[in-house]
Amino acid sequence: MDLDFVCRHAGRPATALTRRDVARALLAVPSGVALVALPDLRRALMSVGNPLTLPFWESTRAALASIESGAATVGDVQRWIESTGTEPILMTPSYFVWPEEDERGPVAQEMHDLLVAHLEERVRAGEIDPDALASGDQRARRAYEELQERWLATPLPDGRVPGFSVSDEQDEEMFSAWDEEEAFALSELRRVMAGLPKQPELPVAELDRAATRLRALLAAAGYPGNVLRACAGLDEAMPDDDAELWLTVAAGIAGPVADLPEEALLLEEFADLDREVSLEDEMLAHLCAIQHADWLAAVAALARTGPGVLASPERIARLIAESEDVDVDEHDAGDLTATESLFEPVVALWACLGIVDDSGVLTPLGWWGLPQALERAWSPGD
Template sequence: MVRALLAVPSGVALVAVPDLRRALLAAGNPMSPAFWDSVKATLGAIESGNATVGDVQRWLESTGTEPLLLTRSFFVWPEEDERGPVAEEMYRRLVVHLEERVAEGVIDPDALARKDDGAREAYEDLQEHWLNSPLPDGRIPSVVVGEEQDEEMFAARDEEEAFALGELRRILTELPEPVRPASELHRACVRLREVLAGPGYPGNVLRACAGFEEGEELPEDDEELWLTVTAGIAGPISDLPEEGDTVEGFTDLEGELGHEDTALAALCAIHYADWLAVVAALARRGPGVLASPERIARLIAESDDIDVDLDDPEDLEAAEMLFGSVTPLWASLGIVDRNEILTPLGHWGLPRALERAWSPFD
């Protein structure tokens, strides 16, 4: 009933309410006065522009048979058109469970419609308990829905990564093979080993990117070490060490992230398409090209290799901010110099490192 009223413009629904009420009365299903009061109040608020999304959702949930949009344990149902088979099954099971509780009188829709706090709390408790309790077959609804969402997310990510890798390889086959700068690579790795052995930034971020544990022996081969760390910047493998974390800091949702955490978060937020656009552009232009965050953002916006629209100044600023965490790490690896100019080492190694980052593990 409520969903049907929400499926049409609020003005149309308001006009239809009297006829609908008479029809239900004639059919022997008159609904309660509390329900009709909530219908008029909510549709009127929608029509006047005073209703929030939360108000409408609460009204929908006041039927007593609507799964909560967000539970106390922060479980969120996928959108209807995004539910997989498991989520769809669990959603239907919960609706049936709620309908049974309404029929038994355990759930009081009228009290929910009147916004009774006690009824609302009991309604939330009931759904929370069902979501986190085993079904007869042993499955826990919240767990299996979450697992299905994770699988879908990982599958989508793997598909995007595979496509980006294919595009990168296609682009590289059209370009001449850069000369391996052996002496420059060796000098960069001497510095890199010192950075990785030292405390704090940037060594701790680079170790996290590469997945090196504290005290772990580094690869002896310079090329292996350099490519592993550079690839990790495009696809960080682990988090920063937790020894400095506190319970208070973890639970302080309004606290600011430290510099290292901010840098690592920025690396994780860069899309495959952006990495592809940047590395392809630098590979084509060669050593000596400017690779500052500002220039990188512009390279992404101008790229013909990806389908993105960064004409909005805010989008350009966001890309610039993200790559502002990349270029200092590149400088530690000799990819760019102190003036943020691409070096022969960066030109040779960036495409190889990106290909490694996106290649499936054997």
């Protein structure tokens, strides 16, 4: 750990090194090594005319000593490197969060580099005081945060807004990964269904009864109609065909299309962050939290077994844990309890569609419809 190492790590000559460059290089080696190297590194920088400042060296020694003793938290280390004056704040007051360095896409890396360059310009212009940041000056910290907030919200010469550009890239990456996972789950579902010795047949009488009840529920105010409408993305118009309506709603349970309409909430309730989460919101959150693999394991197991099998939340959790269709680690009691909790609203909504009966047992309608509903939920464009 010497000056040459810092220059190589930063990609700059010694005369151009910033506090951030030195701090990042010191964090790249064990804290004990960094502490030992600190005096020689300071003398080497002084000899090339880039001495930095006493507050920086004091804060650096204190930070490294805290890391070495095990007292420093991740937040402490992040705050220290941000106090160099040219490190973008990991999470701004408006809750913009930079991706971790090894998880940044090309756009996020470009914007991060541009912000670093912008902060370096502001330091040279005297608008940022790194020594005040290093000493913990709260006014300097607020000004530092506000400066970055403004930059993130200000269009670049090419029209891109940095904060939005980074968020859009993260959304695209998330959706792409989701689509890949969904496509794989769909192919596995089709493989499982193709291997069944007997394909389920549509129980017409059961569908007629279930559709009649479903239309009444969807037309009524409140739960469970509001949740079923949100899951399926239905407005006032509903499909005339019973099978189409039933499959649309059943697919929506596996892949909710919309949230509950905000107009259903009083404005003062919506603005109250401390208000209790409604039953409907909690149910939708549970549905959205279920992974593709869990849906696949549950529906595949039920399809193989057929009507008459218990499909309670407890049984579904066990079926998922024991599934041979997905790769899962051994589940402990906590995993089973969590999975059971997620599937409680599923089974409750399944009962509204006649997928399970009042005892939580899979019906012929559920045997026929669940695989088709899951395929519909995972098929592009549906």
